[in-house]
Amino acid sequence: MKKIISIFVLALVIFSCGKDNDDNLTPAQPQVAVTFKFTHNWDGTTVNSSNLQTEVVTNANGEIMNMTRLRYLVSRFILTNENGDSFNFDGYKFTNLADESTYNFVPENNGIPAGTYSLKFIWGFNELDNIDGAHPDLNSASWNWPAMLGGGYHFLQFDGMYNVNTTPLPYNFHNGTALVSADVFEQNFAQITLPSSLEITNNATIEVKMNIAEFFKNPNTWDLNVLDTSLMPNYDAQKMIQANVQSVFSLGTITQ
Amino acid sequence: MTKLLTYSFLLFCFLLTACSDEGTEEYVNKPTAQPLEIPPLFAQLIINPVIPFDNPQTIEGIALGKKLFFDPILSANNTQACATCHNPQNAFTDSSQFSVGIDGNLGIRNSMPLFNLAWNYDEQFFWDGRSFSLEHQALVPVEDPVEMHNTWETVISRLQQHPEYPNLFSAAFGDGIINKEKATKAIAQFERTLISANSKFDNYLLGLVELSPQETNGLNIFMDEDRGDCFHCHGNPNNPLWTDNMFHNNGLDATITDIGLGAFTGDPADNGKFKSPSLRNLKYTAPFMHDGRFASLDDVINHYSEGLKNSPTIDPLMKKVAQGGVQLTNQDKADLKAFLLSLSDASFVNNPDFRN
Numbered sequence: 001m002k003k004i005i006s007i008f009v010l011a012l013v014i015f016s017c018g019k020d021n022d023d024n025l026t027p028a029q030p031q032v033a034v035t036f037k038f039t040h041n042w043d044g045t046t047v048n049s050s051n052l053q054t055e056v057v058t059n060a061n062g063e064i065m066n067m068t069r070l071r072y073l074v075s076r077f078i079l080t081n082e083n084g085d086s087f088n089f090d091g092y093k094f095t096n097l098a099d100e101s102t103y104n105f106v107p108e109n110n111g112i113p114a115g116t117y118s119l120k121f122i123w124g125f126n127e128l129d130n131i132d133g134a135h136p137d138l139n140s141a142s143w144n145w146p147a148m149l150g151g152g153y154h155f156l157q158f159d160g161m162y163n164v165n166t167t168p169l170p171y172n173f174h175n176g177t178a179l180v181s182a183d184v185f186e187q188n189f190a191q192i193t194l195p196s197s198l199e200i201t202n203n204a205t206i207e208v209k210m211n212i213a214e215f216f217k218n219p220n221t222w223d224l225n226v227l228d229t230s231l232m233p234n235y236d237a238q239k240m241i242q243a244n245v246q247s248v249f250s251l252g253t254i255t256q
Numbered sequence: 257m258t259k260l261l262t263y264s265f266l267l268f269c270f271l272l273t274a275c276s277d278e279g280t281e282e283y284v285n286k287p288t289a290q291p292l293e294i295p296p297l298f299a300q301l302i303i304n305p306v307i308p309f310d311n312p313q314t315i316e317g318i319a320l321g322k323k324l325f326f327d328p329i330l331s332a333n334n335t336q337a338c339a340t341c342h343n344p345q346n347a348f349t350d351s352s353q354f355s356v357g358i359d360g361n362l363g364i365r366n367s368m369p370l371f372n373l374a375w376n377y378d379e380q381f382f383w384d385g386r387s388f389s390l391e392h393q394a395l396v397p398v399e400d401p402v403e404m405h406n407t408w409e410t411v412i413s414r415l416q417q418h419p420e421y422p423n424l425f426s427a428a429f430g431d432g433i434i435n436k437e438k439a440t441k442a443i444a445q446f447e448r449t450l451i452s453a454n455s456k457f458d459n460y461l462l463g464l465v466e467l468s469p470q471e472t473n474g475l476n477i478f479m480d481e482d483r484g485d486c487f488h489c490h491g492n493p494n495n496p497l498w499t500d501n502m503f504h505n506n507g508l509d510a511t512i513t514d515i516g517l518g519a520f521t522g523d524p525a526d527n528g529k530f531k532s533p534s535l536r537n538l539k540y541t542a543p544f545m546h547d548g549r550f551a552s553l554d555d556v557i558n559h560y561s562e563g564l565k566n567s568p569t570i571d572p573l574m575k576k577v578a579q580g581g582v583q584l585t586n587q588d589k590a591d592l593k594a595f596l597l598s599l600s601d602a603s604f605v606n607n608p609d610f611r612n
Contacts, residue, residue: 053525068572133301133494140302140377142500144492146479157488159572170572172481229575232481 031111032256035205036077037104038095039252040070043213052097056164059216063224065162065171070097070212072156073124073143077107079117079198087112092129094138104205117198119206123190123245124155130177130189149232150177150185156241158215162224171228173215175245178238186235188242196251207252214248215241285430287314292374295453297461297496305374305448311391311441313448316428321446323424324439326612329414331358331404338397338443341367344610347537347601348450353548361402364514366548369541371452371604372534376501383530383546385503386520390447394440408436415439452536452604453496460598461493467598474595477588484560484582484592488573489532498536498599503529504571507564507581508545516546518569528569539600553596557589 040047042057047067058064075092089107096102124130132151133139145152156175161168178186198206216222220240231237290313292305307313324330325338341355342348348370354362365383373381373390380386381393397403398411415421415434425434428442459465467475477484479492489506491498503517505528518527530546544550550559561584564570564577576582584592604610 053523136301136303139494140375140497142487142489142491142495144487144494146481146487146492148476148479161572169578170570170575172572172575174481230481230485 029113067160120193145176175241202256204256287316317445321442332406347540374448390444455601456598474591499534510565
């Protein structure tokens with residue numbers, strides 16, 4: 001009889017390995033999920049996959065320009081509430097303006113209590129993430145930054161033509177690790193902190209707006225006639241893009 | 257009694273766990289799964305290949321696809337197979353500028369080499385990207401009037417009356433009619449096995465060989481935005497495909513006659529754009545470009561160095577178009593060429609599995 005009981009107990013153990021709904025403790029507050037939706041504009045004119053290649057715009061320095069390709073990387077999204085509690089979201093967001101399926105970012109670990117938050121994220125990758133060759137999805141997109149420039153990944157690839165009204169010339173406005181001198185590199189990511197507060201009451205879609213024109217505006221008025229191509233190995237150009245990206249993003253509407 | 261109870265209980269446990277429905281299915285021809293062997297470098301560096309959920313790789317499917325690929329039965333007059341213009345020794349292209357079809361007519365595009373096709377993540381095939389998926393691509397040449405100039409009805413009828421094909425189709429796809437969908441699925445399965453990942457440069461990345469100083473310098477030119485700047489479209493040591501599989505106008509003509517991707521999308525901004533080919537196996541794939549205009553790799557390098565021509569849709573990555581190109585020195589050109597040739601894979605073109 002003892003044997004039967006042993007087997008029965010053993011069977012209980014074997015068959016009791018399913019997922020129980022009560023494994024997770026009941027949260028103190030209901031959790032809500034957030035989605036980040038990136039929209040893009042040039043000083044208020046929407047730019048998306050439909051008009052990326054046709055929109056003709058004027059930058060702060062007065063050059064008339066078009067856009068062929070715009071891809072960028074942001075990472076380490078953090079929402080911080082009024083108590084100073086931070087909620088970190090895994091993953092990174094690689095956006096290709098030609099592909100609207102890349103505009104939204106739904107973090108995998110996704111659940112925060114309702115509350116009032118501020119948002120910050122990293123432009124590009126910080127030194128913990130910007131490891132050469134470490135991200136197969138980005139390698140597959142040939143998003144790598146050359147090893148001779150410090151390796152890792154592009155933060156931005158923005159290509160097009162300027163002076164399209166006179167003699168069009170290419171620009172390759174690319175951003176990543178800065179080359180100080182041969183084999184000496186400087187991290188070049190930017191911490192983006194959006195000052196507005198976000199009232200999150202329910203599952204929410206948070207719009208983050210990118211004003212592309214700001215890359216050429218503030219604090220450095222960009223003169224494409226001087227800095228148009230081969231910017232990747234140019235230390236000053238890299239640091240100027242890093243400075244200008246600070247005003248590129250702002251909060252849009254929250255849908256919940 | 258105790259024993260009886262024990263055995264009864266064990267039997268009960270067995271029944272509880274034996275709830276799969278294997279025993280209830282009728283026997284049908286079931287092909288044997290043969291997943292792609294992903295090269296270690298690919299597994300480490302890039303995301304998984306694209307295998308359609310409705311066309312898994314199987315031993316029988318691959319074997320059927322291989323037989324079809326090499327069989328002139330697909331062409332109207334039984335003279336041309338896929339392999340006629342996609343020859344294994346040429347990394348599955350041919351050495352002509354334009355391939356000659358069964359009626360002696362020339363196509364307008366250079367035959368594309370075939371390898372690592374399952375890693376074309378956007379699945380846009382042909383120079384102009386007009387076919388989505390390898391299965392759909394394989395439908396086209398059979399009926400193209402300047403290629404095999406056949407109809408699929410004729411092909412299917414021939415396959416049905418063939419002494420071997422009906423059994424091969426049953427083995428690969430179960431019983432049922434032979435149709436063009438099954439035929440192209442099989443061809444696509446075979447094509448996905450054409451994996452090239454054993455070049456000198458691959459082995460360098462794996463730590464098995466050293467690059468020569470000339471090849472090393474060539475890689476530096478390739479990766480230098482101030483010199484070659486090849487990497488924005490053609491991969492880099494972290495992307496062993498050596499292509500972005502995207503579409504660019506690379507400055508071949510001032511006046512564009514073949515509009516390429518633009519004819520497929522209908523967007524004038526896409527006129528003159530063609531897919532970046534992989535730089536693997538250049539030793540075997542001349543001539544080059546979508547129209548095979550360059551007979552040699554030197555011609556290609558000279559084009560990017562001083563032969564660029566401006567046009568409204570030229571890719572801005574052709575940044576020195578105003579100067580005609582990136583102006584490489586003769587030494588840089590020679591070194592770049594040495595590096596590019598280190599991406600060629602002799603074991604791929606000599607692989608007996610890929611021969612008829």
